[in-house]
Amino acid sequence: MAKSETETESPPRLIDQRIAELSDWRGEILSRLRALIKQAIPDVVEEWKWRGVPVWYKDGMLCTGETYKKVVKMTFAKGAALDDPKKLFNSSLDGNVRRAIDFSEGQVIDEEALKALLRAATELNARKK
Incomplete structure (x- = not known):
């Protein structure tokens, strides 16, 4: 059985392709x-x-980058266990495990707060190994 093209391409290349094919604000946000x-x-x-x-991934799943018509959704696999002092999480707030951040067109990203949240997610994964 032959593998499909997406099964043989590297994940970073496929992500590059997704960003390029979006060619709008969603691609810009996903790239950022x-x-x-x-x-x-x-x-x-x-x-x-x-x-x-x-x-x-880093010591387990950290987050996803999903693209929809009106938002780019960054879902943290263990977001409910993370402190979010800057209140970045604005979606999927009712679950016991995941939390997400929906980014819409024109939204400013609090880059330092997001990087701190990513580092916290990495630390959480490392502790749970």
Whole structure:
């Protein structure tokens, strides 16, 4: 059985392609979020899951970068266990495990607060190994 093209391409390349094909504000936000993830966690591992969702890992899943018509959603796998002093989480607030941040067109990203949240997620994963 032959593998499909997406099964043979590297996850970082597939994420590059997704950003390019969006070619609007969603691609810009996803690209910026990706850069911030890499700044906060230089040895983060990028994966491509669920038919087209970028996922970032460090000692376990950290977050996803989902793109929708009106938002780019960054879902933290263990977000409910993280302190969020800057109140970045604005979506999926009712669950016991995940939390998300919905970014809409024109929204300013609090880059330092987001990087702190990413580092906290990494620390949480490292403790739970």
